[in-house]
Amino acid sequence: MQFSSLLIEEAVNAFASLPGIGKKTALRLVLHLVQQPPSESVHFAQAISTMRANIQHCTTCGNLSDQHVCSICRDQRRDQSLICVVESIRDVMAIEETQQYRGLYHVLGGVIAPIEGVGPSDLNIDTLVQRAQHPEAREIIMAISPTIEGDTTIFYINRQLESVDVAVSNIARGVSFGGELEYADEVTLGRSIVARTQL
Amino acid sequence: MQFSSLLIEEAVNAFASLPGIGKKTALRLVLHLVQQPPSESVHFAQAISTMRANIQHCTTCGNLSDQHVCSICRDQRRDQSLICVVESIRDVMAIEETQQYRGLYHVLGGVIAPIEGVGPSDLNIDTLVQRAQHPEAREIIMAISPTIEGDTTIFYINRQLESVDVAVSNIARGVSFGGELEYADEVTLGRSIVARTQL
Structure with missing residues (x-):
C-alpha cells in the first residue's frame, strides 16, 4: 500500500499492529478519524494512553483494576x-x-x-x-x-x-440450554448422561 | 457489557466508536494493549493524535497531505x-x-x-x-x-x-481482466459489446 502522507502511513501502521486489523481496515479507521472533528481523535488517543498508564492488576485476585484492589474484591x-x-x-x-x-x-x-x-x-x-x-x-x-x-x-x-x-x-458440564440434543457433540452428550443429576 | 474498571470501559468505548468495531472486538483490542508494554500504547495513541493534529487537505487537489501541497502535486x-x-x-x-x-x-x-x-x-x-x-x-x-x-x-x-x-x-468500462465472461453481469457485458474497441 502506497501512502502520499507519512502521517497517514504511521497511523495506519499503528492500527494494523493490533490483532485482527489489516492494512485496509486500518486505513478505513484512519480515514474515519480524519473525517471527524480533531477533538474526537484527541479523546480517542487519550482514552487509550490514560488506560494503559493507569491500569493495574488487582493484588488480590489478578483482575484488571483502576486501583490497587479491584472493585469486585472491594465490594463488601x-x-x-x-x-x-x-x-x-x-x-x-x-x-x-x-x-x-x-x-x-x-x-x-x-x-x-x-x-x-x-x-x-x-x-x-x-x-x-x-x-x-x-x-x-x-x-x-x-x-x-x-x-x-x-x-x-x-x-x-x-x-x-x-x-x-x-x-x-x-462448574456443571453438559448440554447447552436451548440447544437441540441431536446437535450436541458426542463427548458432551455422553458425559451429560454419565453425570446426570437427580430431579 | 459490565466492566470492573472504568479505564477499560472508556478505552473499549473509544474503540467501539470506530466504524465496524463492536464492543467485543474493542475489548479484545484493549486487552491486547494491556498485555503489551506501555510504550506500545503510547506509540499507538501518539500516532493517532499526531496524524489528526497535522494532517491537511492539499490546497491544489484535495488529497490528504502532510504539507500545504501534497507530495503528488509537488512531484515535478x-x-x-x-x-x-x-x-x-x-x-x-x-x-x-x-x-x-x-x-x-x-x-x-x-x-x-x-x-x-x-x-x-x-x-x-x-x-x-x-x-x-x-x-x-x-x-x-x-x-x-x-x-x-x-x-x-x-x-x-x-x-x-x-x-x-x-x-x-x-476510464474504460467493460469486463474485468481474468474474470469468466459467463459470470460478468448483464449490464457490464452488454455495454462492453456496444463499446467494443478496434483491435
Missing part, C-alpha cells in the same frame, strides 16, 4: 467465602454478565500448557492457595474451559488445595 | 497536463497502486447524490474547473464509480468544462 456485599477461579479477565466479565454469581474471583492468567511453555509457576496459583487458607474462604469454584489443558490445571490446583480446609467444585 | 516528474478526477483519497491510493498513471489527481470528496443531500457545491468542482483552465492542463480523466450518482457527477462536470479548452475522458 459480595460473598467473601466463595472464590471462582477463571483463566482470564474476559471470563470474569462473562460470569458477571450472567448475574448469577455474587462471590469473588481469582484470575489465573491462563492454563497449564506445557507445549506452549506455560507451567504452574507462570500462573497465579500460589496466591490462590494463600487465599484459600483464609478462614473466611469456604469454597473454591473452578470455572475453567473444559479442555485438556483446563482439566490439567483443575487437577493441579485441586492437588495443591488438598491440605487446605476448603471445598473445591467444578 | 509527474505529467502536469493530466488530471485524474476521483471521488476519494482511497481512489487515489488504488490508482497509485496500479503504477499505470503518472499524472496529477483531483479529489472531489464524493459524488453528486441529491437523496443524501450532496449537491455540486459540496464537492471540489470549482477548483477543478480552475485547474482545467490552466494552460498546462490538456486532459481531464474521469475515474468515478460507474453508478447513477457517479454518472450524474461526470455529466455535470463535463458540462462545466464545455467552455474550457481541455479534453475530457472516462
Whole structure:
C-alpha cells in the first residue's frame, strides 16, 4: 500500500499492529478519524494512553483494576467465602454478565500448557492457595474451559488445595440450554448422561 | 457489557466508536494493549493524535497531505497536463497502486447524490474547473464509480468544462481482466459489446 502522507502511513501502521486489523481496515479507521472533528481523535488517543498508564492488576485476585484492589474484591456485599477461579479477565466479565454469581474471583492468567511453555509457576496459583487458607474462604469454584489443558490445571490446583480446609467444585458440564440434543457433540452428550443429576 | 474498571470501559468505548468495531472486538483490542508494554500504547495513541493534529487537505487537489501541497502535486516528474478526477483519497491510493498513471489527481470528496443531500457545491468542482483552465492542463480523466450518482457527477462536470479548452475522458468500462465472461453481469457485458474497441 502506497501512502502520499507519512502521517497517514504511521497511523495506519499503528492500527494494523493490533490483532485482527489489516492494512485496509486500518486505513478505513484512519480515514474515519480524519473525517471527524480533531477533538474526537484527541479523546480517542487519550482514552487509550490514560488506560494503559493507569491500569493495574488487582493484588488480590489478578483482575484488571483502576486501583490497587479491584472493585469486585472491594465490594463488601459480595460473598467473601466463595472464590471462582477463571483463566482470564474476559471470563470474569462473562460470569458477571450472567448475574448469577455474587462471590469473588481469582484470575489465573491462563492454563497449564506445557507445549506452549506455560507451567504452574507462570500462573497465579500460589496466591490462590494463600487465599484459600483464609478462614473466611469456604469454597473454591473452578470455572475453567473444559479442555485438556483446563482439566490439567483443575487437577493441579485441586492437588495443591488438598491440605487446605476448603471445598473445591467444578462448574456443571453438559448440554447447552436451548440447544437441540441431536446437535450436541458426542463427548458432551455422553458425559451429560454419565453425570446426570437427580430431579 | 459490565466492566470492573472504568479505564477499560472508556478505552473499549473509544474503540467501539470506530466504524465496524463492536464492543467485543474493542475489548479484545484493549486487552491486547494491556498485555503489551506501555510504550506500545503510547506509540499507538501518539500516532493517532499526531496524524489528526497535522494532517491537511492539499490546497491544489484535495488529497490528504502532510504539507500545504501534497507530495503528488509537488512531484515535478509527474505529467502536469493530466488530471485524474476521483471521488476519494482511497481512489487515489488504488490508482497509485496500479503504477499505470503518472499524472496529477483531483479529489472531489464524493459524488453528486441529491437523496443524501450532496449537491455540486459540496464537492471540489470549482477548483477543478480552475485547474482545467490552466494552460498546462490538456486532459481531464474521469475515474468515478460507474453508478447513477457517479454518472450524474461526470455529466455535470463535463458540462462545466464545455467552455474550457481541455479534453475530457472516462476510464474504460467493460469486463474485468481474468474474470469468466459467463459470470460478468448483464449490464457490464452488454455495454462492453456496444463499446467494443478496434483491435
